Amino acid sequence: MAKRLRAAALPWGESLGSPANGLDDGCLMHIFSFLSPIPDRYNTALVCHRWRFLACHPRLWLRVERPLRNVTEPGVYANLEAAVSAARPGDTILIAAGGNYVASNIQIKKPLCIIGSGVLPDDTVLTCSRGSENALELLSTCKIANLTIRAELGCCLLHRSGKLTIEECLLQCEQNPMDYLSFPIISTAIEYDAFSPLKEQGHGVTVVRTRIEGGAKAVRTNGTLSLQRVRAIYARRSVFFWFEVGEK
Incomplete structure (x- = not known):
C-alpha cells in the first residue's frame, strides 16, 4: 500500500521501474x-x-506558429525570420503545419535545422x-x-557556403521562367579560403527524396562545385531527385 502511494506521489507521471526517470532533467x-528531431525527439x-x-523545451528546438496561441510561451515565434534571429548555432526550428509562411531573403549564418511538422511537405x-x-x-x-x-520569382534556396542537406522537401518555381531568374536551388559556394573555418568541412549540397517543380534548371552551380551521383525518377508532373553538389 505504501509503495503504491509513493508511486502516485511522483511528479510528471514517473514510474518507479524506469531507470531513465532516475536521471535529472539536465x-x-x-x-x-x-x-x-523528427521522428525520434518528437516521439519522446x-x-x-x-x-x-x-523534449519540447526551447533549449532543444524553437517553434514557429501562426497565429501564436500563447505570446508568453518561450521559444515560440510568429515567423521564421524571428526564430532564425533568436536561434543559437545547432538549434532546431520546427514550423507548425497548416500554415503558409512568408520567407524572403532570410539569411542563415549559423548551423540550423529547419523542419516542417506536418505529415507531408505540402x-x-x-x-x-x-x-x-x-x-x-x-x-x-x-x-x-x-x-x-x-x-x-527567383530561387527557393541560395547556398553560399557550408554543407546543405535538403531532405523530403518540395521546391516549386515558375513553370516557364526567364532562364536567368528562376532556379529551385542555386549554389555559389566559392573556393576555400586558407583562413576560413569552413576549410575543413568543405562546401556541398545533398538532396534526398525531394520533388522539384518548375524553374529553368533544377540546380545552378558556380565556383568549384558540380553535380555528382545524380539519380532521378520522372513522374507525370514532377521529377524526384537524389543528388549531391560537391567540389570538382
Whole structure:
C-alpha cells in the first residue's frame, strides 16, 4: 500500500521501474539533444508529461506558429525570420503545419535545422514573394526537411557556403521562367579560403527524396562545385531527385 502511494506521489507521471526517470532533467535533456528531431525527439514527447516538457523545451528546438496561441510561451515565434534571429548555432526550428509562411531573403549564418511538422511537405509552406531573390540564403551548414518552398520569382534556396542537406522537401518555381531568374536551388559556394573555418568541412549540397517543380534548371552551380551521383525518377508532373553538389 505504501509503495503504491509513493508511486502516485511522483511528479510528471514517473514510474518507479524506469531507470531513465532516475536521471535529472539536465541529463535527460542532453540525451534528447542527440536524437533526430523528427521522428525520434518528437516521439519522446509522447512518453509522459515530464518527457514532453523536456523534449519540447526551447533549449532543444524553437517553434514557429501562426497565429501564436500563447505570446508568453518561450521559444515560440510568429515567423521564421524571428526564430532564425533568436536561434543559437545547432538549434532546431520546427514550423507548425497548416500554415503558409512568408520567407524572403532570410539569411542563415549559423548551423540550423529547419523542419516542417506536418505529415507531408505540402502541410507546411514557405513562400518567397515576387521581388525577392530567394526564400532562404544559407551561409552555414544547415538541414532543411519536410517543407514546401515556393518562389514566385527567383530561387527557393541560395547556398553560399557550408554543407546543405535538403531532405523530403518540395521546391516549386515558375513553370516557364526567364532562364536567368528562376532556379529551385542555386549554389555559389566559392573556393576555400586558407583562413576560413569552413576549410575543413568543405562546401556541398545533398538532396534526398525531394520533388522539384518548375524553374529553368533544377540546380545552378558556380565556383568549384558540380553535380555528382545524380539519380532521378520522372513522374507525370514532377521529377524526384537524389543528388549531391560537391567540389570538382
